[in-house]
Amino acid sequence: MARHAKRRTPGPLRTPMLTRGGKAVTAALGMAFCLTAAPAVHAAEGARGAAATGDLPTRAPDAPWSSRDAAAYWTPERMAAAAPAAGATGSASASASAAKPSAAAAQLPATARHFDGIPTVGVLFSVDGDARAHHCTASVVHSPHRNLILTAGHCNPGDRAAFVPQYRSGAQTQPYGVWAIDESFAYPDRGTTGDKSDLDFAFATVEPDADGRALEDVTGGNVLAPTPGYTNDVTVIGYPNVRNDPEDRAVRCAARTSRLTGTSQLRMECGGFYGGTSGSPWLAGYDERTGTGRIIGLIGGLNGGGPKGPNSDRVSYSPFFGAKILSLYARASKA
Numbered sequence: 001m002a003r004h005a006k007r008r009t010p011g012p013l014r015t016p017m018l019t020r021g022g023k024a025v026t027a028a029l030g031m032a033f034c035l036t037a038a039p040a041v042h043a044a045e046g047a048r049g050a051a052a053t054g055d056l057p058t059r060a061p062d063a064p065w066s067s068r069d070a071a072a073y074w075t076p077e078r079m080a081a082a083a084p085a086a087g088a089t090g091s092a093s094a095s096a097s098a099a100k101p102s103a104a105a106a107q108l109p110a111t112a113r114h115f116d117g118i119p120t121v122g123v124l125f126s127v128d129g130d131a132r133a134h135h136c137t138a139s140v141v142h143s144p145h146r147n148l149i150l151t152a153g154h155c156n157p158g159d160r161a162a163f164v165p166q167y168r169s170g171a172q173t174q175p176y177g178v179w180a181i182d183e184s185f186a187y188p189d190r191g192t193t194g195d196k197s198d199l200d201f202a203f204a205t206v207e208p209d210a211d212g213r214a215l216e217d218v219t220g221g222n223v224l225a226p227t228p229g230y231t232n233d234v235t236v237i238g239y240p241n242v243r244n245d246p247e248d249r250a251v252r253c254a255a256r257t258s259r260l261t262g263t264s265q266l267r268m269e270c271g272g273f274y275g276g277t278s279g280s281p282w283l284a285g286y287d288e289r290t291g292t293g294r295i296i297g298l299i300g301g302l303n304g305g306g307p308k309g310p311n312s313d314r315v316s317y318s319p320f321f322g323a324k325i326l327s328l329y330a331r332a333s334k335a
Contacts, residue, residue, distance in 0.1 A: 119166045134164070235286035283295060
């Protein structure tokens, strides 16, 4: 889905939003969550159903947006209302699971499985004219101020946005709260085509919760790390949107990466990463006990993170993490 893009300025952006190996990461990023309006295969695919426009927050345009505000707005009822009723939409994943195995099944890549999620990965909700359900995935990144998340560059959350770690569909209380996004950092020339897609990543800071706690103190965090090469064993975790996955739960898959032919990006094969999973972290050295790892990639890049056409959920792409993302991280981590 194409989303409204924010104002652009030269160089890495840092804009207020009123309206996701080794030692500590050494650089920080500066991206603006003002992601491109180009349609993306994996990510900002429209959230089905919208909350009533008449009950949007009634606050001045320059009023502060806090985590208390975000939690008050994104109630369980509003989250549920933003998604279609059960059975209202078709699902590729549902039909696939009901189909009988075919002779060609052995030739298909692995399929991500549902699980309860982890605290360091969650979803983005936005409040922008017609409040929509979660549309992208984001992850907590270790930073000096312990308030940083990472997602794909094209995942524009809107004027007022929230990050919900380990999102639980239909829960009366989210296990790790609802956090207001404050500032976002991205390269203004990012995109989902050509060389611009190499910059399809973004950082954002989040406000403390109502008790004054920093996000990472509550959820823990993953360490941002340069991509070590094109061949890596990773665990990929994301949240397909309800349109594609009626279970509305986290999915994960262990996969081996390779080079995307003709580019400097990565690819991995695993089915089930439908729209909504843009921004899903690619975790190397994933620790089941702590639920953390080193983020060496994310679903994003060319075409928004995957091939076009049928069965696009089976292959996902990632920008190569090098000097550009580390520089952006350095900017964002100072906020």
